[in-house]
Amino acid sequence: MKVIVDMDRCQDHGQCVFSAPEVFRLDDAGHLVYEADPDESLRDAVEEAADVCPLQAITVG
Amino acid sequence: MDRVVIVGASMGGLRAAEQLRAAGYEGELIAIGDEPHMPYNRPPLSKEVLAAEVTHAAVAFRLRDSVADVTWRLGTPVAAADLDAGELTLADGSTLACDGLVVATGLRPRRLPLPGGEDRRHVVRTLDDAARLRPCLTPGARVVVVGAGFVGCEVAATARTLGAEVTVVAPETEPMLRPLGPELGAALRARHEARGVTFHLGATVRAFTDTGVTLSSGADLAADVVVEAVGSTPRTEWLEGNGLDLSDGVLCDGTLRVEGRPNVVAVGDVARFPNPRYDDVPRRVEHWSIPTDTAKRAARTLLGEDGGPFLPLPSFWSDQYDLRLQSFGAPALGEDVRVLEGDLETEAVVGHHRDGRLVGVVMLGMARRMAHYRGRLLDDVPALT
Numbered sequence: 001m002k003v004i005v006d007m008d009r010c011q012d013h014g015q016c017v018f019s020a021p022e023v024f025r026l027d028d029a030g031h032l033v034y035e036a037d038p039d040e041s042l043r044d045a046v047e048e049a050a051d052v053c054p055l056q057a058i059t060v061g
Numbered sequence: 062m063d064r065v066v067i068v069g070a071s072m073g074g075l076r077a078a079e080q081l082r083a084a085g086y087e088g089e090l091i092a093i094g095d096e097p098h099m100p101y102n103r104p105p106l107s108k109e110v111l112a113a114e115v116t117h118a119a120v121a122f123r124l125r126d127s128v129a130d131v132t133w134r135l136g137t138p139v140a141a142a143d144l145d146a147g148e149l150t151l152a153d154g155s156t157l158a159c160d161g162l163v164v165a166t167g168l169r170p171r172r173l174p175l176p177g178g179e180d181r182r183h184v185v186r187t188l189d190d191a192a193r194l195r196p197c198l199t200p201g202a203r204v205v206v207v208g209a210g211f212v213g214c215e216v217a218a219t220a221r222t223l224g225a226e227v228t229v230v231a232p233e234t235e236p237m238l239r240p241l242g243p244e245l246g247a248a249l250r251a252r253h254e255a256r257g258v259t260f261h262l263g264a265t266v267r268a269f270t271d272t273g274v275t276l277s278s279g280a281d282l283a284a285d286v287v288v289e290a291v292g293s294t295p296r297t298e299w300l301e302g303n304g305l306d307l308s309d310g311v312l313c314d315g316t317l318r319v320e321g322r323p324n325v326v327a328v329g330d331v332a333r334f335p336n337p338r339y340d341d342v343p344r345r346v347e348h349w350s351i352p353t354d355t356a357k358r359a360a361r362t363l364l365g366e367d368g369g370p371f372l373p374l375p376s377f378w379s380d381q382y383d384l385r386l387q388s389f390g391a392p393a394l395g396e397d398v399r400v401l402e403g404d405l406e407t408e409a410v411v412g413h414h415r416d417g418r419l420v421g422v423v424m425l426g427m428a429r430r431m432a433h434y435r436g437r438l439l440d441d442v443p444a445l446t
Binding site: 014051056 | 076102104105109120122123125349350353376378380387428429431432435
């Protein structure tokens, strides 16, 4: 599965972290970092993360 | 069930379509919307989008493959529904039969019940509203924002950032009083005032004049632009005549089923439903997290699945200037409001308690404490009988 976050849109709300902590996290400075090629078994969690992103910045392929 | 019609083509309608497919529904799906646009994300309309260029592309929801075969009938409001017959009548006079119905019509902005000033009066609910307002927010423009809730405060911040002279008029004693409480509300007001926004609180607009507005105090305010941000009304007129309780949105049970109608569910901020996380009182919830949460549950209810208690944890955020407010839970239900951490001058967590129980938090900054408080509220599920 491919995950792309539009970093021009992302405002580090961190809501995706709650849905898919295996894929998304905030670093010590509070900025989003993510796994771009996570395992397919995480699809439901990643889809939910994309749903709850306030800026709708996450694309799942 | 062979044909499900979703009335409302905004976030709730889109999420309902996705969730029906995710839950295994393979029949026909038709979504009807009164706006000409495909579903889009509304929160940026009072923030980023209003501050930049207003385009549908900037806010459009991505469409999953699972909803590629949904029929979208846009720019066509539904005028009436006969639920016994399973038939909808659209504004263009055409009719549409359905086996299952999802109510997702959301809200329309309330307007001040006063004549005059039409050329300068605005609301911010739709993309077209934002596109009309955007060119008016020029440096030096005199902008009066009526209402100090989410939309009012965000529009005030955006307009001020664009260089407009901004005045906020609201009947409450502090901005965003209900969700934030008096102390955080005062802190928010101070941030706005430090940027040059003027507040007239405990005040209402009595009349529109040739040059602006007259307040309840008799004072006249000059205004090139008046933004009416005075709340919203559920759009349920089209459901009248079916014996439903439409006194505030559409009354649902705890699974989002519309009372007494096995084949009708409601999603988003038009749905009034009980949340046993708090009590058994049905309420509408206007927060952004609700369309997604309710759609997930309502889709399964419509397909006859029993999913156990539905206990969504509401969540909202608001960005004003460089300030971020983030809430979890139901702060507006709390009577005892106090700072739990930090201080209101910099960063803080404000706890809202009811009967000694923490029912919601609002965080001013403090992003590093988000997981802690969200987890604490999520895990606090009362014993259900």
